[in-house]
Amino acid sequence: DAKTTQPPSMDCAEGRAANLPCNHSTISGNEYVYWYRQIHSQGPQYIIHGLKNNETNEMASLIITEDRKSSTLILPHATLRDTAVYYCIVRPMFSGGYNKLIFGAGTRLAVHP
Amino acid sequence: KAGVTQTPRYLIKTRGQQVTLSCSPISGHRSVSWYQQTPGQGLQFLFEYFSETQRNKGNFPGRFSGRQFSNSRSEMNVSTLELGDSALYLCASSADRGTTNEKLFFGSGTQLSVL
Numbered sequence: 001d002a003k004t005t006q007p008p009s010m011d012c013a014e015g016r017a018a019n020l021p022c023n024h025s026t027i028s029g030n031e032y033v034y035w036y037r038q039i040h041s042q043g044p045q046y047i048i049h050g051l052k053n054n055e056t057n058e059m060a061s062l063i064i065t066e067d068r069k070s071s072t073l074i075l076p077h078a079t080l081r082d083t084a085v086y087y088c089i090v091r092p093m094f095s096g097g098y099n100k101l102i103f104g105a106g107t108r109l110a111v112h113p
Numbered sequence: 114k115a116g117v118t119q120t121p122r123y124l125i126k127t128r129g130q131q132v133t134l135s136c137s138p139i140s141g142h143r144s145v146s147w148y149q150q151t152p153g154q155g156l157q158f159l160f161e162y163f164s165e166t167q168r169n170k171g172n173f174p175g176r177f178s179g180r181q182f183s184n185s186r187s188e189m190n191v192s193t194l195e196l197g198d199s200a201l202y203l204c205a206s207s208a209d210r211g212t213t214n215e216k217l218f219f220g221s222g223t224q225l226s227v228l
Contacts (some may be wrong), residue, residue: 036217043117043203043219044156087156091141099207099217100144100169 003027004088007109012082018075020107025069028057031092033064035073037084038106044087045074078111085109115140117206125226131192134223138185138206141173145187146217149177150201159202162187167193191225199227 012018024033034049048055048062050071053093055062061074075082087106126132145168147159151166158171161216162181179189185206191198201224205217 041221043205043221044217045219046216049216099144099161099205099215100158100171101146101148101156101205101217102158103148105155110220 002092003102004086004104004108006086006088006104009110011113012078012109014080014113015110016079017081018078018109018111020048020073020075020086020109022086023070024088024090025088026100027068027090031090033062033068033071034091034101035060035062035110036089036101038087038089039084044103047086059090071075078109080111080113083109083111116192117121117204117218117224118204119204119220121223122221123224123226126194127193127226127228128196130194131189131190132194132225133188134225136187136189136204136206136220138187138204139208139218140159141220144187144209145185146207147187147189147206148203148205150203150222151197151199156203158188159189164220166178168169194227197228198225200225 016091033047035047038044048060052061062073085106085108087103119133132143146161148156150156161169165181176192181187187214201222203222205219207215
């Protein structure tokens, strides 16, 4: 079973920030939070990941609460091309046998004009 | 750098047949994982190969098998196809240098339809 809980769907106006929440209350100290997204008919695409500090890259920002039980993915200026299913995943710190990702149902983000 | 390549993109088979799907990972990547995606079950992990050895396996029947070659290319095989095997099959590769921060890179998948 997935170790994360996400809302099934969200809407966002184009140009506005999209804030996608994720609950991972059972996360352990050696687990990262990863975000992937899947645009229709394509394979999932890596977005960002973090351990306990906030992270930012060219695609998004990741805010992790101090107790690490929840996080928020922020797309600062959503575009129509950001319409996708977003998956929040926890996985162990070290790979080596842990390239098994457990996907939940994700959040279906719809960006509208 | 070329991405993960999966062939064929679409495939139609009938019940009872077998099928082989192919995956070419990103150059230099040693880990290849396979996932099945259906509307009802979502994305589910099938198995992972690293240096030609299966090192992780999901909860699928023995009809699902795979292998990895010395050049890291991988194939998965499904024997005695059932209607429920209709799905998008995704392959993902990873450098897997044993460090943290490993990312998986996914191909576009093979859409299998079983009639």
